[in-house]
Amino acid sequence: MRSPSTSCSVFADGAMAAGRVSLACGVAAALLCSAVLAFVEDLDDTFKETRVDDIWLVTFYAPWCGYCKKLEPVWNDVGMELKSSGSPVHVGKMDATAYSGMASEFGVRGYPTIKLLKGDLAYNYKGPRTKDDIVEFANRVSGPAVRPLPSKQMFEHMMKRHDVLFLYVGGESPLKEKYNDVASELIVYTYFFSASEEVLPESVKLPELPTVVVFKDGAHFTYDEYEDGSLSSWVNKERFQGYLQIDGFTLYELGETGKLVAIAVIDEKDPTEESGRLKGLIQRVAKEYREHFNRDFQFGHMDGNDYINSLIMGEVTVPSVIILNTSNEQYFLPSEPIETMEQLVQFISSVLNGSAQANGGDGFIQRIKRVAFDARSTIMSVFRSSPLLGCFLFGLPLGVISLMCYGICTAESDDGSDDIDALKREGLTDEEEEDEEEEDEERQRAAELEGPEEEEERRRRRRKRRIW
Structure with missing residues (x-):
């Protein structure tokens, strides 16, 4: 058994050791924090002159913006990833409220805004705000607009990496110049490559050279200027797989293609035989009827109906099929349940030829409904998340307005009684x-x-x- 003095000595030694560990952890945390901050530079109004010779990935933020605060740890990870991988891209952030003039010059309209600045060009990032997506965007846009594929091995490697791959095949030509221009414009969305005909597998047969080919969905499709119109429009429409899983962000991007979107609305958390059947029908149409519908329709499925319900301001049953026109907010529902492939093809054809009943739209009445729907949704979400806060935000103003109305009404009646009393004092009525x-x-x-x-x-x- 230790004496009291020995116990005190042991306790003191333990406390000193714990203190040294705590101090070491604090120093390590401070060093780590400073290292992270070193990968993301705070930019000021001198940035315009100093950035010219470098490539910068910059987020323009506001200190009070909740989305900006949510992006901050992701942005620090982006800075660390690009720095550790040896990327030439510098990562920075700028307080757009403190340097509003600079932010205005770069066309900042909201917060946060992410831009890759490369020479005189500024590319907007509109993708998901995750580390991997932002890093992939930075690596793609910072490189050459068109990347050469010198060998079959490199071609096969790129085919495995990319679900959609655009390729120019041939020598110098006016088509190549157009292709380079389109690549510079649309590199924010996808990769562009060039190669000679010898690089392609023997199974790939091209009708003529030079040409532009897209590889996707286990097949390849060539660009035809007479049938497909401008190269830019064709690339924009073909940059998605024929069938894909759709979420809110993907639906927003699909709107820029000008296509209608045919969606199987299903519940992946509770899959049913009906959900699987509708999903399979949409997939078959996307593949087997590509020549008929590819120029006008994008196909896919969406998990759950919450997002769709908010778009149409109504209720879509699960599972079901719906076609959206994102350009004018119209939507189409089948007049009867889809049971067969023929019924689905007939429904899509009716939308294409204009005989199907269109719902929604962006007319004046629909805009009023949209404002009312958004206001109601906002109020309901506030009450669901915090009933007390909802009562305070909406109950207090209503209470004040009610008291004001009551005061006005009672003030008028009191004035009348005062007049009667005066008349009575002067000689009754x-x-x-x-x-x-x-x-x-x-x-x-x-x-x-x-x-x-x-x-x-x-x-x-x-x-x-x-x-x-």
Whole structure:
């Protein structure tokens, strides 16, 4: 058994050791924090002159913006990832409220805004705000707009990495110049490559050279200027797989292609035979009817109906099929349940030829409904997340307005009663004044017929009645 002095000594040694560990952890945390901050630079108004020779990935933020605060740890991870991988991209952040003039020059309209600045060009990032997506965007846009594929091995490697791959095949030509211009414009969305015909597998047969080919969905499709229109429009429409899982962000991007979106609305958390059947029908149409519908339709499925319900301001059953026109907010629902492939093809064809019933739209009445729907949704979400906060935000103003209305109404009634009281003090009401005038006239006429004594008696009685 240790003596008290020995126990105190051991306790003191333990406390000192714990203190040293705590100090070491604090120093390590401070060093780590400073290292992270070193990967993301705070930018000021001198940035415009110093950035010219470098490639910068910058987020423009506002200190009070909740989305900006949510992005901050992700942005620190992006800075660390690009730095550790040896990327030439510098990562920075700028307080757009402190340097509003600079932010305005870069076309910042909201917070946070992410831009990759490369020479005189500024590329907007509109993808998901995750580390991997932002890093992939930075690596893609910071490189050459068109990347060469010098060998079959490199071609096969890129085919495994990318679900959609655009390739220019051939030598110098006006088509190549157009392709380079389109690549510079749309590199924010996808990769562009070039190669000679020898690089392609023997199974790939091209009708003519030079040409532009897209590889996706286990097949390849060539660009035809006469049938497909401009190269830019064709690339924009073909940059998605024929069938894909759709979420809110993907649906927003699909809107920029100009296509209608045919969606199987299913519940992946509780899959049913009906959900699997509708999903399979949409997939088959996307593949087997590509030549008929590819230019006008994008196909996919969406998990759950919450997002769709908010778009159409209604209720879509799960599972079901719906076609959205994101350009004018119209939507189409089948008149009867889809049971067969023929019914689904007929429904899509009816939308294409204009015979299907269109719902929704962006007319004046629909805009009013949208405002009311968004307001109701906001109020309901506030009450669901925090009932007390909802009562305070919406109950207090309503209570104040109610009190004001009550005060106005009661003030008017009080004024009327005051007028009546004043009249009573002066001689009661107007009717009573008229009655009293008539009595005076009668008394005067009677006085002319009677003697002075009777008249004097009446005056005494009248004075006595007024006193009482």
